[in-house]
Amino acid sequence: MDPNVLFSAPSASNGGSRKNATLICAPTMAESLEKMKIDVSNAKDTGADVVEIRLDALNTFDPSQDLNTLLQHRPLPLLFTYRPKWEGGKYDGDENKRLDALRLAMELGADYIDVELQVAHQFFDSIRGKSFKTKVIVSSHNYQLTPSVEDLGNLVARIQATGADIVKIATTALDITDVARMFQIMVHSQVRRVCLVPFIGLVMGDRGLISRILCAKFGGYLTFGTLESGVISAPGQPTLKDLLYLYNLRQLGPDTKVYGLIGKPVGHSKSPKLFNEAFKSVGIDGVYLFLLVDDPANFLRAYSSTDFVGFSVTIPHKETALKCCDEVDPVAKSIGAVNCVIRRPTDGKLIGYNTDYVGAISAIEDGLRGKQNGSSTAVSPLAGKLFVVIGAGGAGKALAYGAKEKGARVVIANRTYDRARELADIIGGDALALADLGNYHPEDDMILANTTSIGMQPKVDETPISKSALKYYSLVFDAIYTPKMTRLLNEAEESGATIVTGFEMFLGQAYGQYENFTGLPAPKELFRRIVNYGKLLRSDRLSLHHNPRIRMVSTICICLHCL
Template sequence: MRHNKVAISIAGATIDRALERISAARSVADIIEFRLDYLTDLPIDDPRPAVARLIRSTDRPVILTYHPDQVRSSEGAVDVEFQRRFWQQLFPFAESRPVQFDLDIEVAEAFLKRSEPVPWAQVIVSYHNFEQTPTDLLDVYRRLAATPAGVLKIATMARDLTDNLLLLAVLERARREGRPTIALGMGEAGVISRILAPTWGSFLTFGSLTAEEATAPGQLTARELISLYRVPQLTPDTHVTGVIGNPVSHSLSPRMHNEAFKRLHLNWVYLPLLVKDLRRFMTDFVHPSTRKIPWSLRGLSVTIPHKVAVVRYLDRVDETARAVGAVNTVVIEGNRLVGYNSDVVGALRPLQSRLDLRGARVVILGAGGAARAVVYALRRAEADVLVLARRLDRAEQLAQRFGVRAGHLSDVAGIEYDILINATPVGLENPDRDSIVPSSALRPGTIVFDLVPIGTETRLLREARRRGCRTISGLEMLVHQAAVQFQLWTRHRAPLSVMWEAIGESERVREH
């Protein structure tokens, strides 16, 4: 089986610290990258003894990287001639060990201009852009390819998911020309490239030992690359799924679905996909007749803010999703995109396991896509439903659709209820601080269900527990709706216990 390479970057502040991290890196890395530019005690005038210690400390192939202008930008860019002299001292290491040297394109061009001896086969010539992904990226590739370097490298800031298409075009060109190339996007929108680029032909991908030791925005950890996304085993035939939304960095869904795929030995992967422009994403990445990316995309989870807007791009919507007016699951069936709503099941199961919903007085906060699914589910369960929202007109619109009552969010403190459900995103970004419900509105003995799907207790649930309420975490809805999605995509029954374990919970979230 093909094995995609993962290079682990070591960016210790001192030589001793870098040496301490080698044993951890060695256990997961195909290649170890030493970021010499992070070493504050590296003798610049003669780095050879220190670098020799680093190289001798591991039996893994080594990349030596020195881009001091990136690390110490406050001091200004380092002179190219200074870097040229720096590298001249280190090139002799190429004679005794599998060592590669990561040179900025300007430095490589300076060597070419002088016609000086360089172990070009072991050089990685690189271009970095921390601001954007230029539209003329193929021109950048041609500039790199004009050198005799053994590997070409492009790392750019991905401001939008579509920037990855430019990186893909570079890799396709490099593959046709037989030039080993690394092409990676930085930032949240570039995470897809860090996972899938090796399947597109990238020479390798980079990871860090811990999130705190990342050497570039959006860089994933070794554990994420190898254990979560199984990058070494991915192939061009791997079936792809993922969550689309804005934001998605908080999502626990990759942990659940990827662990379930692994446990059932399925060649599938689930990705976080930051989507800002839904129309362009559906055209360029999703629909089989128009997409520009060669992947075996099988389905999507849809979250805020796209659950309602995505409907217009689908070929068919199932009865439940049509009734709800929102889709949280897309399945690609042949050349057709089919929409479903698994939030309905996800909301009902945690509640039905605790009480009979018939006649229960339920207050739902919010009028978005999640609220639609919950109102629909509870209406079918014959609950007495009241929708409250900051915008009364939106609450009334939703209430009229499903034949329930509506009111303004400010009314919540004076309303009697059996169940209170937060179907807004309040608490997602700042769970310790933000709550949409004043503590005075929390009634002892009632159930408070916060749909915010995060692994920590939200302020709303914490205050509700202290007020004597029974609380339900959004993780319960998350897992139950995910199980439905998993089966829709794979035709396999979801391993629920595995999904719970993946997000660090027991099979059933403890009821307070």
């Protein structure tokens, strides 16, 4: 579905204005000229500024005829790249013919061409004395790592010395902290004039995703967004639509504050989509990103600027992140895990919070009250119940703490018994090895809460407990929300138990996260309306797309995040 159905992006046509000059380039890797022409047209319609024509992707290529065809009546500026295999491309032919084609593109009026550093001096020698309007990008790609700041600076100088109109460096992120070095070069290239020409600095791979978005904040000349998900010209490229509608890239500027989800994995999370729309709806100059983090301490040290102001924390970092905080909310300290970290603007200190337990316990209590025909008393319906928590990680601790506070008798089941025992001792409960859970039924009407990733996409056929054992539980909760209905919940429902999905927890915990990030009260009704709308989207995308009466305006938002 077109993201415009749910999300809006400011543009010149609807009264918006760009806050940065970063161009969005859509690469086409089409194997035929006809498909490339279609891609160029689609890029124009979607909102790209430039299209990169990857000539090395063509099955057949007649330079004179094909370049003329592409350049005639082009709706957008075109960047011609003819990438050889030795620089990560597909071309494996005669080098002179390759460079001849790029020279011909210049003669025919190409807007940009890309030449590799290794052959740049040779290329410029061949056009010396000639005048072209074409801007020449001289590029260097490192598919192994990201060099030191010093080495990157030297590389910029080498590329600039060739006579490049634009410097492009693409490296590979082995860790998300590698991207910080590219940002340093990007900022220095403007503030200290390290680079006297426009600079493109991108870091490839999932850990480098933030470079492709925040380059608009830090002054990068150009970033790439694919026309189709998965059809990329370099590892880690987002889609053009995500850049425009999810990350609102054209509204990012030097003052934009950065938020994100710290975790491993993070790609399945709905958080960026939901928080970014929430920020947009109330006019907050912020962007929320996927942050694929291996070591939270290293990440928080590398991104210590007050530009990086708030983080959700997901598996497996909730306990580790607590140790990185300068101050921890008393409840989070009791739980031993945080799911939200804020950088205090006055002194830059990191403050940790836990909103998981409120969201989860409230959802479970509501499920029990519904089972009791809506009866409501001052005493929690969890009081006196046997509450089995699967998992002893950060989310498990939050659930165990919350259930104990409500008067439940808590049992921790974990793959590693020693971890279950450790948590049980802290909260005053009992411990069980996960392997023994199927035979555990001291009484009926127990409560079960899964806080592990067992059953999460893509391993949707997995479940932490056998179906036969579920008959002893009156309510089953699963913190997973991808998929919304896990195998555990399906089998629990078939066994007659009340089920509570992860979405209910996410709604509850999201309120606290939103308020921590913004200082504003959470728009609870709007959050729930978006969740309900999301269900409709999944069930009937086509009819919604063509029904203007149910198109959502940008003021409706939600913020969820995964455990």
